[in-house]
Amino acid sequence: MKTSRITCLRLPLLVLALASLLSGCSHSTGGASSSSGTVQGISTPGNVAVVTATNTN
Amino acid sequence: MRITPTLSRFYTLIFAMMLPVATIAAPPTTSAYITDTQSSSVADQTAQGIGTVNMITCMMAAMRPDALVNQSDYIALVDESKCNASNRDSASNSGSSNAGSTAAQYTVAVVNSSRASNNDPMIGKIWLTEEEGGQAKTIFVHMAASAAPTTANPYGTFRVDYCGKDIGGGACMFNGFLDTSNSGLSFYDQSSQGGNNETTAMTLTVNGTTSGAGKMSIAQTGGGSPVNTTFTFAYNPNYFRRDDGVTDQCFSRDATDAGTGFSVWRYGLYDASSGDRITRNSGFPIDYTYAGTTYHGYLGYYGLWLPQSAMSTIATGSTVQKVTYSNGNATATAYTLVKAGGKLTRYTKGSKTLAGIDKIRFNFWAAANTGPAGLTGYAQGTSYEAYWDNTNLQFVITGYQSCGGNGCNIVSITAVPTTNAYWSSNYTYGLSGWSQALGGEVFIDTANLLSDGSNSAAVVVNYRTQDLVYPSEYASVGTLECITDCPTANGIAALLANSASTPFGATAGNYTPSTTLVDYTLDVTTGELLDTTATAVTTASTSLSGQYQYGIRSGKLFPLTQATTVDAADGAADGHYQAMSVDSLTVYYIWETGPNGWNQFSAAKDSGGNFVAFDPPLQLSFTVPAGAAYGAYAGQSIILQYNGFGDLFGIPGKCVSPVDNSDVSCNTANARYVAEFMIPFDQVTGVVSSGSTNYLVKWLDREIRLAQKPTGDCTTAGLTLPSGITLPTSAGLNDPSNAASAVYIGTQPTVTAAPRVIHGQVQY
Numbered sequence: 001m002k003t004s005r006i007t008c009l010r011l012p013l014l015v016l017a018l019a020s021l022l023s024g025c026s027h028s029t030g031g032a033s034s035s036s037g038t039v040q041g042i043s044t045p046g047n048v049a050v051v052t053a054t055n056t057n
Numbered sequence: 058m059r060i061t062p063t064l065s066r067f068y069t070l071i072f073a074m075m076l077p078v079a080t081i082a083a084p085p086t087t088s089a090y091i092t093d094t095q096s097s098s099v100a101d102q103t104a105q106g107i108g109t110v111n112m113i114t115c116m117m118a119a120m121r122p123d124a125l126v127n128q129s130d131y132i133a134l135v136d137e138s139k140c141n142a143s144n145r146d147s148a149s150n151s152g153s154s155n156a157g158s159t160a161a162q163y164t165v166a167v168v169n170s171s172r173a174s175n176n177d178p179m180i181g182k183i184w185l186t187e188e189e190g191g192q193a194k195t196i197f198v199h200m201a202a203s204a205a206p207t208t209a210n211p212y213g214t215f216r217v218d219y220c221g222k223d224i225g226g227g228a229c230m231f232n233g234f235l236d237t238s239n240s241g242l243s244f245y246d247q248s249s250q251g252g253n254n255e256t257t258a259m260t261l262t263v264n265g266t267t268s269g270a271g272k273m274s275i276a277q278t279g280g281g282s283p284v285n286t287t288f289t290f291a292y293n294p295n296y297f298r299r300d301d302g303v304t305d306q307c308f309s310r311d312a313t314d315a316g317t318g319f320s321v322w323r324y325g326l327y328d329a330s331s332g333d334r335i336t337r338n339s340g341f342p343i344d345y346t347y348a349g350t351t352y353h354g355y356l357g358y359y360g361l362w363l364p365q366s367a368m369s370t371i372a373t374g375s376t377v378q379k380v381t382y383s384n385g386n387a388t389a390t391a392y393t394l395v396k397a398g399g400k401l402t403r404y405t406k407g408s409k410t411l412a413g414i415d416k417i418r419f420n421f422w423a424a425a426n427t428g429p430a431g432l433t434g435y436a437q438g439t440s441y442e443a444y445w446d447n448t449n450l451q452f453v454i455t456g457y458q459s460c461g462g463n464g465c466n467i468v469s470i471t472a473v474p475t476t477n478a479y480w481s482s483n484y485t486y487g488l489s490g491w492s493q494a495l496g497g498e499v500f501i502d503t504a505n506l507l508s509d510g511s512n513s514a515a516v517v518v519n520y521r522t523q524d525l526v527y528p529s530e531y532a533s534v535g536t537l538e539c540i541t542d543c544p545t546a547n548g549i550a551a552l553l554a555n556s557a558s559t560p561f562g563a564t565a566g567n568y569t570p571s572t573t574l575v576d577y578t579l580d581v582t583t584g585e586l587l588d589t590t591a592t593a594v595t596t597a598s599t600s601l602s603g604q605y606q607y608g609i610r611s612g613k614l615f616p617l618t619q620a621t622t623v624d625a626a627d628g629a630a631d632g633h634y635q636a637m638s639v640d641s642l643t644v645y646y647i648w649e650t651g652p653n654g655w656n657q658f659s660a661a662k663d664s665g666g667n668f669v670a671f672d673p674p675l676q677l678s679f680t681v682p683a684g685a686a687y688g689a690y691a692g693q694s695i696i697l698q699y700n701g702f703g704d705l706f707g708i709p710g711k712c713v714s715p716v717d718n719s720d721v722s723c724n725t726a727n728a729r730y731v732a733e734f735m736i737p738f739d740q741v742t743g744v745v746s747s748g749s750t751n752y753l754v755k756w757l758d759r760e761i762r763l764a765q766k767p768t769g770d771c772t773t774a775g776l777t778l779p780s781g782i783t784l785p786t787s788a789g790l791n792d793p794s795n796a797a798s799a800v801y802i803g804t805q806p807t808v809t810a811a812p813r814v815i816h817g818q819v820q821y
Contacts (some may be wrong), residue, residue: 042178
C-alpha cells in the first residue's frame with residue numbers, strides 16, 4: 001500500500017486508530033486563520049477526493 | 058386574608074416559578090460544542106490511488122502552518138496514526154481486541170510557514186523525519202497555498218511538491234505533486250523502493266461542485282506481474298459514476314439517500330451545560346537528551362513515544378524533561394523515567410444482564426468439545442462471534458475469527474441460532490469473551506440460563522473497566538497467580554525460537570481444572586512481572602506475528618489472597634482451580650508485553666519519587682437511538698471509551714466493500730472496517746453518560762459512503778464516463794530537496810525549542 005511508504009516504513013500496527021481525516025474531501029475548514037501580525041495564514045485541506053456528497057446538512 | 062381564585066392562580070404561578078428547573082439549558086451559541094467545525098468526506102475506491110497525498114495533506118493540516126505563519130521555524134509532532142487511512146480501516150481491525158494500539162505514533166516535523174502579504178500565497182516548507190529499523194529518512198515538502206478550501210471550492214487553491222529520501226542523500230524514493238484549484242486537480246506520484254515501482258497519475262476537471270470528470274492510472278511493477286489499474290469517473294449534481302476497468306458503478310451523491318453510509322473517525326465530547334470541550338490528563342510532551350542530541354517525545358497513559366533511535370537508549374533512571382506551556386512560553390521540569398518491558402492492567406467488574414445486551418455482538422473462545430447444532434466446521438479453540446437475541450431468547454452465532462500473517466479478521470457466516478441448553482451444559486462455568494460495545498472483556502453466566510431463556514433479565518453479564526497499575530501499587534497487589542495462558546520467560550523464548558506455538562507452555566488454552574497455579578511476583582523497583590525463576594516476563598522482539606503481532610497478553614491473573622475464593626467459585630473448595638472462576642472476582646489483572654510503547658510501562662517520577670499519573674480512558678454509556686440507521690443496535694445501551702478530545706471509540710464495526718460500499722464479510726479482499734453507525738449531533742439523542750453526568754457528543758470528521766444505484770440510473774441521467782483525458786506526467790515533478798529546483802526548501806533547520814504544535818493543537 002502506498003501510504004505505508006510515507007509513514008513509512010514504520011507500519012504502526014494500529015488496530016483501533018480512530019480519528020482525523022479519511023479519504024474524502026474536507027470542505028468545512030474554509031477561510032483564513034487568525035494569526036499574529038497582520039498577515040493571516042491559509043488553511044489547507046486535510047485530504048482530497050474526487051467527489052463530494054450533496055445535502056450533507 | 059381571603060385568597061381569590063385569581064390570586065390563587067397567581068400564587069401558584071409564582072410558586073411554580075420558584076421550583077427548580079429540571080431541564081438542562083442548551084450550551085451557549087458561542088461554546089465549542091456549537092462552534093467546533095465538522096468535516097464530511099466521501100470515501101471512494103479511487104482513494105486507494107491518492108492515499109499518499111491524503112497522508113501528506115492530513116499531516117500538513119495537523120502541523121498548522123496557517124496558525125503560525127511568519128513565526129520562524131518550529132517543531133510539530135504529528136500523530137501519523139490519525140492520518141494513515143489504510144491502517145485505520147484495515148479489515149484486520151475486526152479481529153483484534155487491542156485497545157492499547159490507540160497510542161499515538163508521532164512523526165517529528167520542522168515547519169516554516171511564511172507569507173509576504175495577505176495577497177501573496179502562503180509558503181510552507183516542511184522537513185518530516187521518519188525512522189525504521191535505525192534507518193532515517195526525510196520527506197521534503199514544499200507547499201504553496203493561495204486559497205483555503207470552501208464549500209464552493211472544496212480543494213482550495215494550493216500546490217504541494219514532495220520528495221522522500223534517505224538522510225544523507227541519494228535519489229527521491231518517492232516524488233510527487235498535487236496541484237489543486239477551483240477547476241480541479243492534478244496529481245502525480247512515482248515511487249521506487251525495494252525493487253517495487255509504482256506510478257500514479259490523476260486528473261480531475263470540475264465545474265464548481267456540481268459536475269466533474271476525471272481519470273486515474275496506477276501502474277505497479279516489480280514483485281510479480283505488472284499491475285495496471287485505470288479508473289475513470291464522472292459526476293453530475295445527482296450521481297457519481299466510476300469504472301475501475303472491471304465494473305461500472307453508479308452512486309447517488311445525495312447524503313439523505315437511505316443507502317448512504319456514515320462512519321465517524323473523530324468525535325468531540327462536551328460539557329452538557331457549558332458546551333466546553335472535555336479534556337483528559339492523558340499525557341504530555343517530553344524532551345530527552347542523549348549523546349548531545351535532544352529528542353522530542355510524548356509520555357502518556359498508553360506509554361512512551363520517542364523516535365526509534367532514542368527509544369533504544371532510554372531506560373529506567375533516564376532523565377526526561379516535561380514540557381509545559383504558560384504565558385506563551387514553554388518551560389521544562391526534570392523527571393526520572395521508569396520503564397518496564399510490560400505493563401499490568403487492572404480489570405474491575407461492572408454488571409449488566411443478558412437481556413440488557415440484546416443484539417450486542419461479542420467474541421468468545423470456544424472451549425467446548427462440541428459445537429452447537431447447526432454450526433458446521435466447529436473447531437474447539439476458535440474464537441466465534443455471537444449475540445444474544447432477546448426477542449427469540451437465544452444465542453446466535455454470526456461469524457468466526459480467522460488469523461493470518463496480516464492479523465485476524467471476522468469471517469461472517471449465515472446466522473446460526475442455538476439452543477440455551479447447549480450453553481448451560483457446555484459452559485457450566487460461564488462464557489468468557491470480548492465485546493467492543495461492552496468496553497472489552499465480558500463474562501456471561503450461562504450456567505444459570507434456563508432452557509427457554511425466560512430468565513434473560515436475571516442472567517448476569519459482567520464487563521470490565523480497565524486501568525493501568527503503577528509499580529507504586531504493586532505491594533498492595535501482592536503475589537499473582539495464573540491458571541491458563543500463563544506466559545513465562547522460557548515460554549516466550551520458545552515462541553521466539555519457533556520451538557513453541559505459544560508463550561504459555563503447558564498452560565496454553567488449559568480450561569480443565571488445574572491443581573496447580575503459576576506464581577508471579579511483581580518487582581516494585583523495575584515494574585516487571587517476574588516468573589518463578591525471578592526472570593522478567595517480557596519481550597521487545599519485533600518478530601512476534603500472527604495472534605501475537607500486537608504483543609503477548611497473559612490469561613487472567615489474581616492475587617494469591619484470592620486463591621481460596623477462586624477455588625470455591627465452582628462450588629467446591631477442593632484445590633481444583635477453574636479458569637472461568639477468575640471471572641467471579643471483582644478485580645483481576647492481565648500482563649502485557651511486546652515491542653511497542655503501548656505494550657510496555659513508562660512513567661515519570663517527580664523529584665519526590667512520586668509517579669505522575671495519567672487519566673485512564675473514561676467509560677461512557679450511550680443509548681443508541683431508534684431508527685433503521687442504527688440497525689440491530691437501535692435502542693441498545695453500549696459502552697464507549699474516551700481517551701481525550703477527538704478520541705471517543707467503542708462503536709461496533711463492520712466491513713464494507715470499497716468497490717460498491719455494500720456490507721461484506723471482513724475476509725473479503727480489500728474490505729474496509731468502519732464504525733457501524735454514527736452518534737448524531739443532537740442534544741437529546743447524541744448524549745453519553747458516566748454515572749449521573751451527561752456529556753454531549755459532536756462528530757467532527759465523518760466519512761460518507763455514497764449509496765450504490767443501478768448503472769442505468771447514471772445512464773438515464775445522461776452521466777457518461779469521460780474519454781480522452783490527459784494525465785499529468787513526470788515532466789511536472791519538482792524536487793524540494795534539490796538546490797536547483799524552483800521549490801527548493803533548503804537544508805533542515807535546527808530547532809531547539811519545544812514542539813509548538815501537537816497534532817493540530819497549537820501549544821504556545
